[in-house]
Amino acid sequence: MEFRDNKAIYLQIAEYVCEHILLGKWKADEKVPSVRELAVELEVNPNTVMRTYELLQNKDILSNKRGIGFFIAEQAVKNVKNYRKVQFMDEELPVFFRSLYLLEIGFEELQNRYQSFVKETFTNP
Amino acid sequence: MIQIDNLNFGYKKDKLLFNNMSMKLSPGHIYGLLGKNGAGKSSLLKNMAGLVYAQSGSLSVMGFDPAKRQPGLLAQICFIPEELYLPSVKIDSYVKANAPFYKDFDHAYLSTLLAEFDIPANNKLVNMSYGQKKKFVIAFGLATQAKFIIMDEPTNGLDIPSKAQFRKIMASALTEERVIIISTHQVRDLDNLIDTIIILDDSKVALHASIDQITDKLCFKNIRNLDETVIYSEPSLSGYNALLPNYHQEDSRLDIELLFNAVITDKEKLKPIFN
Numbered sequence: 001m002e003f004r005d006n007k008a009i010y011l012q013i014a015e016y017v018c019e020h021i022l023l024g025k026w027k028a029d030e031k032v033p034s035v036r037e038l039a040v041e042l043e044v045n046p047n048t049v050m051r052t053y054e055l056l057q058n059k060d061i062l063s064n065k066r067g068i069g070f071f072i073a074e075q076a077v078k079n080v081k082n083y084r085k086v087q088f089m090d091e092e093l094p095v096f097f098r099s100l101y102l103l104e105i106g107f108e109e110l111q112n113r114y115q116s117f118v119k120e121t122f123t124n125p
Numbered sequence: 126m127i128q129i130d131n132l133n134f135g136y137k138k139d140k141l142l143f144n145n146m147s148m149k150l151s152p153g154h155i156y157g158l159l160g161k162n163g164a165g166k167s168s169l170l171k172n173m174a175g176l177v178y179a180q181s182g183s184l185s186v187m188g189f190d191p192a193k194r195q196p197g198l199l200a201q202i203c204f205i206p207e208e209l210y211l212p213s214v215k216i217d218s219y220v221k222a223n224a225p226f227y228k229d230f231d232h233a234y235l236s237t238l239l240a241e242f243d244i245p246a247n248n249k250l251v252n253m254s255y256g257q258k259k260k261f262v263i264a265f266g267l268a269t270q271a272k273f274i275i276m277d278e279p280t281n282g283l284d285i286p287s288k289a290q291f292r293k294i295m296a297s298a299l300t301e302e303r304v305i306i307i308s309t310h311q312v313r314d315l316d317n318l319i320d321t322i323i324i325l326d327d328s329k330v331a332l333h334a335s336i337d338q339i340t341d342k343l344c345f346k347n348i349r350n351l352d353e354t355v356i357y358s359e360p361s362l363s364g365y366n367a368l369l370p371n372y373h374q375e376d377s378r379l380d381i382e383l384l385f386n387a388v389i390t391d392k393e394k395l396k397p398i399f400n
Contacts, residue, residue, distance in 0.1 A: 006347065008340060008376040009317050036297055043292035044317040045155055046299050051337070 009044060013052040016042075018061065018080045021072060028077070032062065032070050059083050126152050126304050127173065127273070132182035134165075134172060142168055144328040145182070152272070153301045154335075157319030158308040159385055164325040166308040167207065170275050173306075174204045186273060200227050203266035207277040209258050211250040216261065219250060229270040238264035241290055256282040263291070267298050274298070274305040280314040288314055312381040322381065324388050331388050334399055336379050342398050344371040345380045356394055357387035370398065 003012055020026045032038075035053060039046040053070050056062040061080055063073045073079065100110070127150040135141040142165040150156060160166045171177045172184060175191030175198070184191060189198035212219065216239070224230040239246065242260040250258060259282050266274065280288055295318055299305060306323075309315055322339065324332040343356070349364040358367040366380065368387050388395060 003317065003378075006345075006378055008378050011376055012378075039296040039299075040293045042317075043289060043296060045320045046296060047154070047320045048317065048336075 010048050010051040010055065013038070013042065013044070013049060014055055015084075017052065017056060018084055021061065021076050021080050022084075026072050028072050028074050030072050031068070032072060034069055126150060126187055128183075128185045129173075130183045132172065132179050132184060134168065134177070134179040134182075136168075138180075141180075141328055143179075146328070146330060148323065148330055148333055150304050150306065152304050153299070154304065154321050155295065155299055155319050156304070156306040156321045156323055157312070157315060157381070158306055158323050158325070159310075159312070159381070160308075160325035161389065165328070166325060167277050169325065170204070170277055170306065170308060173273075174202055174275055175199075176204075196226075200269075201272045203269050203271035203274045205259075205262055205266050205274075205276040205279055207281065209255075209262055211258055211262075213249055213251045215249055216244075216246055220265070223265070224269075227269040227271065231268050231270055235264055235268035238267060238294065241294065242287060254282075256284055256287065259283065260287060260291075263294075267294065272303055274303060276305070276307045278309055278311070279307060280309065280311050292318055312385070316381060319381075322384070324385060326389055326392065331392050332384075332395065332399065338399075339384065340371070340377055340379050342371055343377075343384070344369045344373075344375045345377045345383060346375070357383065357390060359383060359386065 003009060017026075017032070026032060032053075033041065035046050035049045039049045042049070053062055053064075057064055057070070059079055060073050061076045061083065062070045064070055099105075127148075129146060129148050132143050132146040133141055134143040134146075146169075158166050158169065168177060172179055173186060173191060175186075175194045178192045186198060187201060189195055191198060191202075214222075220232075220235065224232070239261070242264055244253075244257055244261055244264070248257075250261065253261065259279070263276070263279060280291060283291060292315070295305070295307075307315060307319070319336070321335045322332060323330060345366070345368060347361060347364055348355070348358075348367045348369075351358055351365055351367070354369050354372075355365075356368045356370065358365040360366075366383055368380075368383055371377075
């Protein structure tokens with residue numbers, strides 16, 4: 001995993017976990033990698049992964065079964081979407097809008113691009 | 126687990142390297158020890174391991190005074206020095222001669238680490254490259270199961286794959302009972318591994334704070350224009366890499382180099398923020 005420059009590592013790891021959930025790689029009620037396993041895989045301090053897991057537990061995305069480990073919460077997909085949507089609106093959209101404005105890109109052009117992107121990326125032939 | 130109070134230490138009587146230095150290290154953390162050349166990083170680590178002796182002050186490592194060099198403590202310390210002196214023997218004989226000093230020595234773990242680090246088993250230690258020697262010493266040190274791991278510039282001499290391997294091994298080596306302290310100039314090698322930063326400067330601890338505490342109080346970001354709120358900045362391609370007070374509770378990523386330069390340039394500016 002490549003870490004970007006500006007965002008706290010524990011949040012970048014949260015995004016990584018959320019993406020795994022949205023893509024269906026990790027499913028509801030499944031056990032996620034232990035704090036140590038994920039720390040080793042991502043080459044980060046286990047305390048950082050712990051902070052990520054605690055954050056996701058507070059958002060009802062992970063649940064902690066004491067003594068067994070962390071699991072994907074039942075409503076994880078819904079909660080990930082809520083959590084990521086707020087983040088996207090607050091952080092990514094203003095940057096995107098700024099470029100749209102500066103480069104004078106219209107919504108029609110954008111919509112066409114968006115539709116072909118979805119078609120190419122997410123529909124299986 | 127490690128408590129240092131008012132430590133005074135110097136190699137010459139009239140010139141102190143540490144002046145009334147105090148600090149406390151707790152288990153379950155990886156401390157990054159930073160400082161300019163000659164700031165005393167290695168000397169502090171040697172004090173903790175009982176390899177040099179302080180003029181005054183007290184130093185307690187797991188309840189022991191390291192200067193007394195009692196076996197009970199030495200068996201719990203893994204010290205990886207920057208310069209290595211290894212005997213002219215093969216790995217087998219080295220392990221046979223040295224592992225018995227550590228009652229919990231894990232031979233299976235040593236074999237795993239040697240394989241991960243890709244170290245040839247049949248060469249004599251003296252004939253290995255600096256990087257290979259370093260990897261061997263790290264593997265042996267971790268296999269001792271010591272509770273106190275001291276590493277002086279561990280990534281020096283490691284090739285690119287070994288550095289990634291080292292980070293993985295250290296991430297798995299941190300347990301709730303262990304204290305790991307690593308001195309380094311190669312902050313990018315260890316960036317995400319360290320959870321607490323200690324900066325030595327001017328014979329004192331200039332900063333001792335966890336990454337969470339630092340990013341709670343400070344914000345690291347790229348800005349286009351400087352203003353009076355900026356604590357420290359360096360020019361970058363798209364403006365400035367800046368260190369600001371964290372007014373808006375932003376969760377930014379710690380830039381250790383920027384923080385280090387800020388501390389070294391102007392300690393007084395950061396002091397009120399952390400006190």
